[in-house]
Amino acid sequence: MEKVKQKDLILYSGLIILGLAAPYLFSAFKVQLTYLCVLIVLAMTWNLQGGEMGYNTFGNILFYGLGMYLTASVQVGMFFPLAEWTESGGEKTFVHTTTQYFQGIGVGLLVAAIIPTIIAGAIGYAILGLRGHYFAICTLGLGIAAGEIAGGIEIIGAGQGFTTPPFPAEIVDAEARGKFFYFLSFALLVGTFVFVKYIYGSRFRLILNAIRDNEDKAEAMGIQTMKYKIVGWMCSAFFCGLAGGIMGGLIGYIDSTDVAFDGREMGVFMVLMAILGGKGTLWGPVIGATLFHFFKEGLWTLILGWQYVALGVLIVVIVVYFPEGLMGWLREKYPERFGEVIDEKDRKAQVELK
Amino acid sequence: MNKIAKLFVTFFSAITLALVSFSSSFAKVEGEYIVLGSAISLTGKYSSNGVHTQNGYNMAVDRINKMGGVEVQGKKYKFEIIYYDDESNPKRAAQLAERLIKQDGVHYMLGPYSSGLTKAIAPVTEKYKIPMVEANGASRSLFTKGYKYLFAVLSPANQYLEVAIDLAVEKNGGKGVKIAQAFEQDAFSQDVRLGILDAAKRTGSEIIIDDKLPKELNDMAATLAKVKAVKPDVLVVSGHTKGALTAIRQISEMKVDVPMLAMTHCDAAKLSKQHGKKSEYALCASQWHKNLSYKDKFFGSGKKYAKDFQKEFGYDPPYQSAESSAALLVFKDAFERANSFDRDAVRDALVDTEMQTFYGNIKFGPGGQNVAKPMILFQVRCKGDDCENRVVAPTKWASDKFYHPIPKWSERS
Numbered sequence: 001m002e003k004v005k006q007k008d009l010i011l012y013s014g015l016i017i018l019g020l021a022a023p024y025l026f027s028a029f030k031v032q033l034t035y036l037c038v039l040i041v042l043a044m045t046w047n048l049q050g051g052e053m054g055y056n057t058f059g060n061i062l063f064y065g066l067g068m069y070l071t072a073s074v075q076v077g078m079f080f081p082l083a084e085w086t087e088s089g090g091e092k093t094f095v096h097t098t099t100q101y102f103q104g105i106g107v108g109l110l111v112a113a114i115i116p117t118i119i120a121g122a123i124g125y126a127i128l129g130l131r132g133h134y135f136a137i138c139t140l141g142l143g144i145a146a147g148e149i150a151g152g153i154e155i156i157g158a159g160q161g162f163t164t165p166p167f168p169a170e171i172v173d174a175e176a177r178g179k180f181f182y183f184l185s186f187a188l189l190v191g192t193f194v195f196v197k198y199i200y201g202s203r204f205r206l207i208l209n210a211i212r213d214n215e216d217k218a219e220a221m222g223i224q225t226m227k228y229k230i231v232g233w234m235c236s237a238f239f240c241g242l243a244g245g246i247m248g249g250l251i252g253y254i255d256s257t258d259v260a261f262d263g264r265e266m267g268v269f270m271v272l273m274a275i276l277g278g279k280g281t282l283w284g285p286v287i288g289a290t291l292f293h294f295f296k297e298g299l300w301t302l303i304l305g306w307q308y309v310a311l312g313v314l315i316v317v318i319v320v321y322f323p324e325g326l327m328g329w330l331r332e333k334y335p336e337r338f339g340e341v342i343d344e345k346d347r348k349a350q351v352e353l354k
Numbered sequence: 355m356n357k358i359a360k361l362f363v364t365f366f367s368a369i370t371l372a373l374v375s376f377s378s379s380f381a382k383v384e385g386e387y388i389v390l391g392s393a394i395s396l397t398g399k400y401s402s403n404g405v406h407t408q409n410g411y412n413m414a415v416d417r418i419n420k421m422g423g424v425e426v427q428g429k430k431y432k433f434e435i436i437y438y439d440d441e442s443n444p445k446r447a448a449q450l451a452e453r454l455i456k457q458d459g460v461h462y463m464l465g466p467y468s469s470g471l472t473k474a475i476a477p478v479t480e481k482y483k484i485p486m487v488e489a490n491g492a493s494r495s496l497f498t499k500g501y502k503y504l505f506a507v508l509s510p511a512n513q514y515l516e517v518a519i520d521l522a523v524e525k526n527g528g529k530g531v532k533i534a535q536a537f538e539q540d541a542f543s544q545d546v547r548l549g550i551l552d553a554a555k556r557t558g559s560e561i562i563i564d565d566k567l568p569k570e571l572n573d574m575a576a577t578l579a580k581v582k583a584v585k586p587d588v589l590v591v592s593g594h595t596k597g598a599l600t601a602i603r604q605i606s607e608m609k610v611d612v613p614m615l616a617m618t619h620c621d622a623a624k625l626s627k628q629h630g631k632k633s634e635y636a637l638c639a640s641q642w643h644k645n646l647s648y649k650d651k652f653f654g655s656g657k658k659y660a661k662d663f664q665k666e667f668g669y670d671p672p673y674q675s676a677e678s679s680a681a682l683l684v685f686k687d688a689f690e691r692a693n694s695f696d697r698d699a700v701r702d703a704l705v706d707t708e709m710q711t712f713y714g715n716i717k718f719g720p721g722g723q724n725v726a727k728p729m730i731l732f733q734v735r736c737k738g739d740d741c742e743n744r745v746v747a748p749t750k751w752a753s754d755k756f757y758h759p760i761p762k763w764s765e766r767s
Contacts, residue, residue, distance in 0.1 A: 251445050
């Protein structure tokens, strides 16, 4: 047991060192690496619902978008009149000082974590009674509705979009912005991973699994399934909100349907990444997101105009050949490496029976 | 567990290796080529206009290269453009701008298509001090942010349809008119809306319908039903190519009678070809029309440009292509005046730009917008089944009289 833990320790410290060194090693790729961190966070949190709880949600994009708008609004609203900032024709230019910028984004991220969590609780209470496809379709509607509503709210820029505060000009180093957002997202990734890993070792995960495998039985055993479903969703919302807040600052421009409540891309990607890597596993979403991001960044520009066709093919390939994801496939192939013991006699007996 | 750990280590080191091998970036000026970068919408909702933009860029690159290229410090250089597909998505566009600058080493950028995407890219180019000449981001807010490296060859979006309201008021004997308007929820169309609001205030006109249309719009029947009920004097619609097509399709289907219909993007949507007589009398705002009498030595006149473009790409150039071609003429001019590849020298040269192109006069205001060129209005007119766009305002360029009011559908053949 001790030995295994030591191996883990080496692996994790290796990864963290790699993560910390990455922006210096691959300076030109900072933005892509930041995206990667955020994608992993989204895939891991989706996995809590889709993989562990068996509730395929398309609604996590709601929290991501909320986090984005909240961070930017707080960051501006703390120091300047928000309505004047977002009003497109505004002739005034507001400039954040360095302290204002960081104070703003700090408080903004805090709000971006808390409010989506509360909203997840409220919405969860209303709709987590739905099961299966009904829940999926309902959450799909949430994201779309949020995008349309945000596109009509003047104070956050409505259809004009919302330009987030530019990085303080007093910091002359052109690399500073990239580094700042990278480390922010990396910290979020580490936090999310630690949290999810903690859940994986807890009774909470078993309850989520029980809900997935047979909700009625779980309820009959005295588990208050509703409570756990809501708490599970609130956990995801917390991290999705933070991810959104970071992305908003990084992208610099928030559009209601294309950037914030971007169900068509981010909302689908997070599901796809989790399934690609293997849902219901700790490492699956991490590997899925990493592979997906590399596929996307590496190949998409080579097949200009055809990338969505390629993505469609990828989805088909995943679903047909790796229905359980890469981790599931590996597990089937090398069960002993996952600590599963196979009774050879039993297996032979079964083969003979056939 | 042990083997899995090994698997991960292998996996991550493979990625690390891949990243390192990708890191080789090349410079802004490579041999005899000046490398420009652009993220263009080849897929997604702006794909048709994205292609118009790309064709415009390519046409100008070919022409300039063929006619000797760009001369800097006595040496001739050729233009080359690296394109990426931004999928009509601002998030992707910002990321690609970063990629063009950081990984491909691009030092000069050409704009994407649409205001929203330009808004997403401008903070990136500004951060890295990369001069960007853009031809398709007209939103007024682009020019109030104090960007120093952004230059637009077009007139701001709020000017698009202001003239149309003035025209309607004039036809109404100087009295205010009743305006019905419907705009797509995107940066550009909402700016056109602001322009109308200003014009309405100025002329004492009243806005009786003010609808928002969803992105990727395919249906505006609800707005049109209201228009039928309240009978405004002017109907204003803006929503890029799809907006123009949808409006004409549904107005003709529902037989909506309105004395004046003002729109944007008629030529990009090839309205007169696609909808023929149904689109007759539609009034359209445009940055450019081939009949204008501007000239330059690369493309000659607008008419000649249109002919060459038709030959190359098989369709009449919409203004999106013309302004995109003009962006390269501006870059060429700036490089030659700067006589250097220093980004700041090129930027300073861009500030001092004052030139005439086939597309119009170009001189940049303090915010980076083109202040030397007016917007024009044309009206779709048909002879038999053959429809074309004729310039009706401003009077200096007008080839035809503005036809008002639009005859009722019951009277149209």
